[in-house]
Amino acid sequence: MSRVFTFMALIWGLAGQAGPVQAQTQGFSGLARIDAAASRITDTEDGGALIAFSLSQGVPYRLFTLNDPARLVLDFQEVDWRGLTSEDLLQGEQITRAQFGTYVPGWSRMVLALAQPMAVRGAALDIDVVTARADLRLDLTPVSAEVFAAHAGAPTDPRWDLPAAEVLPPVPKRSPDAPLLVVLDPGHGGIDPGAEVMSDTGAVIEKDLILGFAIELGEVLVRSGRFQVQLTRDGDYFVSLERRIALAHRAGADLFVSLHADALSEGLAHGATVHVLSREASDVASAKLAERHDRSDLLAGVDLSDSDDRVTGVLLDLARQETQPRSDALARALVDGMANQGGPMNRRSLRSAGFSVLKAADIPSVLIEIGFLSSPRDLQNLQDPQWRAQMARGILNGLVNWREEDTALRALVRQ
Numbered sequence: 001m002s003r004v005f006t007f008m009a010l011i012w013g014l015a016g017q018a019g020p021v022q023a024q025t026q027g028f029s030g031l032a033r034i035d036a037a038a039s040r041i042t043d044t045e046d047g048g049a050l051i052a053f054s055l056s057q058g059v060p061y062r063l064f065t066l067n068d069p070a071r072l073v074l075d076f077q078e079v080d081w082r083g084l085t086s087e088d089l090l091q092g093e094q095i096t097r098a099q100f101g102t103y104v105p106g107w108s109r110m111v112l113a114l115a116q117p118m119a120v121r122g123a124a125l126d127i128d129v130v131t132a133r134a135d136l137r138l139d140l141t142p143v144s145a146e147v148f149a150a151h152a153g154a155p156t157d158p159r160w161d162l163p164a165a166e167v168l169p170p171v172p173k174r175s176p177d178a179p180l181l182v183v184l185d186p187g188h189g190g191i192d193p194g195a196e197v198m199s200d201t202g203a204v205i206e207k208d209l210i211l212g213f214a215i216e217l218g219e220v221l222v223r224s225g226r227f228q229v230q231l232t233r234d235g236d237y238f239v240s241l242e243r244r245i246a247l248a249h250r251a252g253a254d255l256f257v258s259l260h261a262d263a264l265s266e267g268l269a270h271g272a273t274v275h276v277l278s279r280e281a282s283d284v285a286s287a288k289l290a291e292r293h294d295r296s297d298l299l300a301g302v303d304l305s306d307s308d309d310r311v312t313g314v315l316l317d318l319a320r321q322e323t324q325p326r327s328d329a330l331a332r333a334l335v336d337g338m339a340n341q342g343g344p345m346n347r348r349s350l351r352s353a354g355f356s357v358l359k360a361a362d363i364p365s366v367l368i369e370i371g372f373l374s375s376p377r378d379l380q381n382l383q384d385p386q387w388r389a390q391m392a393r394g395i396l397n398g399l400v401n402w403r404e405e406d407t408a409l410r411a412l413v414r415q
């Protein structure tokens, strides 16, 4: 391959000027595809790693490292990863895991788990002038934990990050009969697929299934005339747990309902389950679910270093003292609503754990596992549009009943 166009994006050397460099952006268009057969990550002789990607064309990219655990994050605008598997890609020992997919619309991300602290010694994107094919090579070399920590951190980019803190105008008071605003939160998305299982008709992926259900449920709620609906994501892209809550606040949500259909090996995981936030998990399976959701954020390359305690402190909030009973009542009403539609419900359909996505202090929040992809019976149900319509109806009924109860209770409190 003749290469006439070469540029280096030397990000930070061993001596280390911190901070990522935005790669050159002009002259690229369209969607780049990865050539899986020609893309490899191998170990180097000095104990580091060499990342070699072959792309159908050049794309702007950026990279940065994150600590706890040590990760290298590569963002591309935009790469089609089809055909690539982490098993084929990872040929060495220094990169232990690769996760890749859509991050935000228009941007793709790969997150590499590092076996030890490493810094990017060199980065080069070579583009063939005739074929337009591009070779990206990144040279990683071991560094001390201190050096790594000093340079780790996500760059600030307003296109991707949480909306900056600002004083929002108060949401105008609505009349008591106005529709409630329900924020529906389809779990996972983009680089974070959630549960994946094989069925008779092929692979079933939680992020896709649950987005479809959220849209169906949203239509049922809106058609009832009792609710307005906003989704935390309406496509296959990643939204951090933190951002899901921020979106609900920004929208002035009355209610927050996170939707999932995870796979669980622990215990008897079948049937619908409704979770609320608590400091102590009601059971081991729920604790593991909550942990796994936080871990999905880590694997997707979210920088959690600033949010050192995402749940426990919030539990003490005064606002939560009022919200928690409302969340509990909401969870009970939803369990009843779905049970009355035939469920099937889990034997312990009401559970709790430290789910980060439920931590909004002032919005009643629940997380529904409408079924478990790991259960053959649930898997069949989840793929059945008629069953999903029944569950959506059950959730609507639960919300309607909760609203009446909640309105009456709050009128009593005010007297």
Ligand SMILES: [Zn+2]
Pocket (backbone or CB within 6 Å): 187, 188, 194, 195, 206, 259, 260, 261, 262
């Ligand atoms: Zn899930």
